[in-house]
Amino acid sequence: MTRQVKVEALVLYSRPLGEGDRLLTLYTRELGKISAVAPGARKMKSKLAAAVELFARGHFLLYRGRSMYTVTQAAQEHQYHAIRQEMKLYACGLYLAELVTKAVEENEANPAIFELLLESWKHLEAGRSSPVLLVRYFELKLLDLLGYRPHLDDCAGCGKQRGAVCWSDQAGGILCTDCGQGDAEAFSLSRGTCALAQYLLKVTPSRLVSIRVDEEQHKELKRLVQSFYRYWTDIGSIKSAAFLEEIT
Ligand SMILES: [Zn+2]
Known part of the structure; x- marks a missing residue:
């Protein structure tokens, strides 16, 4: 060799x-x-x-x-000079770097993860979309590329597609009200946030610029993604997460 x-x-x-x-x-x-x-x-x-x-x-x-x-x-x-120069961008860029470092094993090539990080740093630098939304986008896409795509299209328990939903880490996706009753850890999730997460999983980062997200959706999305990471991956704590939290 x-x-x-x-x-x-x-x-x-x-x-x-x-x-x-x-x-x-x-x-x-x-x-x-x-x-x-x-x-x-x-x-x-x-x-x-x-x-x-x-x-x-x-x-x-x-x-x-x-x-x-x-x-x-x-x-x-x-x-990516702009990332270094603005504290908020720096916190986001550093968090993405650390998340990748923790999430992957050494010497396991995954060109899609390379592209995801490259595109995300580019968009962070360009500064056209919300850095925090870009972080959530990145977290969701990375989960998908690691083989943990959240189940968001219909109830992960019975397959029905109606009414209110809740998020279940155990099911790895959304549950309808009936199925959600069997999971004490499940928490409610608005239809809007569920649709937002579905959309983020489908698009390239260039589409983020046109998305408007209210504070409640930001909160719900963050809770969903972080809860999913904790349950399904063994990434553990990310040092720069506290810094990111403080800055944003
Ligand atoms: Zn159900």
């Missing part, structure tokens, strides 16, 4: 290491999530410096070591 690999990557995490290196978590189109060292990236005149910062997108030439990759060359394609 060749030990040199070329990848396209998004920098999810970058921290100083030793004298002048950086330790990175990259999400690559070809290999999924990987850890890599960028030697000398913090030294003056390092050609790697710009390409290995958080929120950078670039092409990397890597050397595959026993437990980690080493960056030998890197060409920055884009740096």
Whole structure:
């Protein structure tokens, strides 16, 4: 197996290491999530410096070591500067990066997740849609790509499609009033929020700009998504979630 690999990557995490290196978590189109060292990236005149910062997108030439990759060359394609400059965007962008880091295993390629993160950072930077709605959009899409698509079209218990609904983590979707009575943890969900979640799962982020969401829907959607994550995934707590909460 060749030990040199070329990848396209998004920098999810970058921290100083030793004298002048950086330790990175990259999400690559070809290999999924990987850890890599960028030697000398913090030294003056390092050609790697710009390409290995958080929120950078670039092409990397890597050397595959026993437990980690080493960056030998890197060409920055884009740096999402606007995300770094505005606190709210920064909090959202950081949260998306951390969520991906926690949600996926190392060395499992998933080009759709790569595209999702890339498109989401792009839209965050463009600033045309609500950053918080973009976060919810991202969470729902990521669930779907991880194989946990919420069941929202009809009652997950009996298949009926009428009346009020509630959300059930156990059922992984909505339940009608009758079926909901058998689940003590289920909580009510408005038809509007249910339709909003369905819509978010279907569209590309460019459609978010035309969606108007009231405060109640924001609250309901957040509760649904977070509850679903807690029940079905073992992602655990996300450090930047508290920061995001504070800022937004
Ligand atoms: Zn039912």
